Amino acid sequence: MKITPYLTFDGQARDAFTLYQQVLGGELEMMTFAQAPDAGHFPAEHRDRIMHVCLSLGEFSLMASDTMPGDPACGGGQYEGIKGCSISLHPESIVKSERLFAALSEGGQVVMPLEKTFWAERFGMFIDRFGVSWMINCA
Template identity: 40%
Template sequence: MQVQPYLFFEGRCDEAVEFYKKTLGAKVNMRMTFKENPEADKASPGCQPGAGTEDKVMHLEFQIGDSIIMASDGRCSNQPNFQGFGLSINYPDKAAVEKAFNALKEGGQVVMPLDKTFFADQFGMVTDRFGIMWMLLTAPK
């Protein structure tokens, strides 16, 4: 069994995933728009395209390292509400964690600057431009 996060970007899914490809080395495994749904005529209310959303992402799966993250444009409200969780990435060295942290903070907000802690050589938290909070660290050696 695995737990996989499913992120609803409310109309900005493609933009977010392109950002994660550049900043975190994400790779897209699959992408389906609402109009590509093979059973669109039988779709339940949450899977039917609204007016002007046919080309929006119904389901997308991307990978960061060995982790799979699923995503969608959801209802395309342009108001994602990511609260009560954060995504954590453990990096092998200080240079890698600093590079990712600096890239994610562009257009976002630093919650906790990178610094040494009792549990990590480097740890920091940043909310990116899409509202996702990331906790980045390098474990002590």
């Protein structure tokens, strides 16, 4: 069985996943609401939102979508970002850890600077500019 994190955005899925692919690499597949067979029932002003996006990184994937304004999955229109969950990356080197931390945290909020800890050569936490919480852990 595979477990794949699935994130929900309020119109930022395209920008977020474009950045994630630039930083992490991988293959990006993206579909808008306008590309759905029944796209006509979606409000025209929201058809460019992302219905589904998948970033494939070898055997791992990260998926997401945008909600429609007012969608209960997004707090009924009161979007507050993603809470209670972090995406954890485990780079093989300190250099890669530093590069990932710098690129993904840019414009966001550093929660814990990337530094040596008693359990890792480098560990840090941040919330990116799209509201997604990340951890970098280089053993």
